Structures are given as structure tokens and as C-alpha cells.
Amino acid sequence: MENYTIEEFIRKTQQDEQENDYFELETERILEVNLTDTVWAKAGSMISYTGQIKFERERMLEHGVSKMFKKALTGEGTSLMKATGKGRLYLADQGKKVTIFELNNESITVNGNDLLAFEPSIDWEIKLMRKVAGMMAGGLFNVQLSGKGRVAITSHYEPLTLLVRPGEPVITDPNATVAWSGNLTPEFRTDVSFRTLIGRGSGESIQMEFKGEGFVIVQPFEEVYSAGPTSS
Template sequence: MERYSIQEFVNETMQQDKGEGLFELETARLLEINLTDKIWTKAGAMVSYRGNIKFEREGVFEHGLGKMFKKTLTGEGTSLMKATGQGKLYVADQGKKISILQLQGESLFVNGNDLLAFEPTIEWDIKLMKKIAGMLSGGLFNVKLEGEGLVAITSHYEPLTLLVTPDNPVFTDPNATVAWSGSLQHEFVTDISFKTFIGRGSGESIQMKFSGNGFVVIQPFEEVYFKQTNSMG
């Protein structure tokens, strides 16, 4: 067990400016945002801030009626918080590991529960996973991000990226899937031969199949979400 004097502890854990720009990893699980204007973060992700920063929950019509309707179906998991002003903002999500990505015109799909923060220059839209709504626990939806700017995503433990090629598709557990490139085609497939091993309501193993050219990010952890109360057909 490590023991510190008070001054040693302060010196060891003290926040340090690394000069990395807008998004800076203070630790592997704590993101510092050097705010000068506006940023979108996952609601509830703020753990600390300094400076003149104002926080607002996403306005009902801020992103249009279509997104509001989809947010209603997917629940609180898609709620965003807008931070405006100048200062340092610290965000985290249940101690999950944070990865910072720079979009340069590409598109990226992120599991809605794994999206931590992104720049307002990035276009986004919620994509419902309707086909499996009744098969898996609720909360499975993804957010499509595209354009120019920084995105921070989270994963339980270390993420692993798998390359997908036309002759070598990748299958994943939806609950362990963090993100995938927008160039991929994805669909849901079931394997009833695994039903005796999978404790899901449908009795079937639900898998995501990715094909084309691109990559898939997975985590060594199956996230369990709250039961979905809305019917999405």
C-alpha cells in the first residue's frame, strides 16, 4: 500500500497543463476540456470545472423535432449537456477509459452509452437499433458523427480495434461494441445454437455483423442497460 504525506500526495496527483489543446487526458479516465466557446458532453459527465462556464441541458427543439422524437424512444442515454464559456471542464463516465479521436471528414458510429464529448462542429444523428429492441435489454442505440473535430469516447478497460475487409467480416456482441467506422455495413444476426448459453430474453444470441472496409472497436466487457420501456417495433 502506498503512503504519502499530504504534500507528496498533492504533488503526485496535481493537475498539470500538458498543452495538448481542447481535449487533454489528465488521466486515462478523466478528460480535461480547455473550453473557449462551446462543447457537447454526455449529461451527468461533469465532475469539476473552473472558470466562467454555463451549463444547459439540450433544448427540446435545439436539434429539430426528429431528434427529439428519437431521444424520447431511446431514453436518457442520449441526453446531452451544452457547456459554454471559458475555463477548464473535467468530465468522466463511471471510471471508463477515454479515447480521443480526430475526425477529418470521416463518419463514425458510437454506441450512445460510450459517447463522452464532441465539438459542436461535428454533425450528429441518433440511429435506433429497432430490430433488436425486443431481444436485448434497453439502451442499445448509436450516434452517427461526421465532419471535422474532436470526439471523446469511453470503454470499459482497454479498447481493441478489429479491421474489417470485404472477404473477412467481423461479428461482435452488441453489448461489447463501442464504435465502428461509417464506411461499414452492419446488421444483426441471431444464432439459436447458442441459446442454452445466453441468458437473454429471446433465448437467442444476438450478434452484430460488420462487412465492407473499415474497423470496429470492442471492449472486454458486456454493458448491461436498463430495460427498455418504449416499444420501437
């Protein structure tokens, strides 16, 4: 017989205090950061914390003029917050599934809307897909992350990884594309005939094509991006 007492609920859902990795999956949809110094996270992603932690919005010139310029072009989706101090920090984003990667002098490119957090040791650069900016609401930007350290990304439901091989390109819907290996540069196909769009959303008039060798991560969900900056 099921036990529905409050004590049983707490036992099943309480935090695991034995975990001490910098990034831990507290649940598949909540990231625990065992903070000892600094972490960069998506603005608005904090759901709880213990200890002495201070939160700051990314300052205008914090990462230099070039990144400030790119941020101005890409809108609210690139907003980061810096958490500093010591304690346990819990991050989440609209109930999306969290995946952690340990980069070892590797590179991964993440859709800007799907980046949850990364260690300060990681190098990053915002890249705006200008060709597609006028075709999709708010355009499409991504963040290239490289170096050594942990990165946490999010996806709606279970992600699927597709392997890209020479001579075998992979085509994806931009709204369902979460991340890809840093050595790949997607091209955009806009030659979809009008007949294929009948009864479908206009977002499917654009496709991303990945050629070469690497991987692409997609989600079973077409994300809709806002047309510009929003408050959070």
C-alpha cells in the same frame, strides 16, 4: 522508500496546467476540455470545472424535430448537456477509459452509451437499431459523428480494434461493441442455436455482423443497458 506525504500525492495527481488543447486526457479516465466557447457532453459527466462555465440540458427542440423524435424513442441514454463559457472542464463516466479521436472529414459511429463529448463543429445523428429494440433491454442506439473536430468516447478497460476486410466479416456481441467506422452498417444475426446459450446470458442470442472494409472497436466487458429513461 515511498513518500506518502500529502504534498507528494498532490504532485503526482495534480492537473497539468501546461495543457491547452481543446480536448486533453488529464488521466486515462478523465477528459479535460479547455473550454473557450461550447462543448456537447454526456449528461451527468461533469466531475469538476474552473472558470465561468454554464451547463444546460439539451432543450427539446434544440436540434430539430427529427432528432427530438428519435430521442423520444431511445430514452435517457442519448441525453446531452451543453457547456458554455470559458474555463477547464473535467468529464468522466463511471471510471471508464477515455479515448480521443480527431476527425478530419471522417465519420465514426459510437454506441450511444459510450459517447462522452464532442466539439460543436461535429455533425451528429442518432440512429436507433429498431430490429434489435425488442430483443435487448432498452434496445440499442448509436450516434453517427462526422466532420472535423474532436470526439471523446469511453470503454470499460482497454479497447480492442478489429479490422473488417472484404470477405472477412467481424462478428461482435452488441453489449461489448463500442464504435465502428462510419461507412459500416452492422447486420444482426439471431440464428444462434439454443444449445449455445446454456449457461450464458440471453444477450448472446444476438450478434452484430460487420461486412465490408473498416474497423470495429470492442471492449472486454458486456454492458447492460437500462430498459428506459432514468433520472440522473
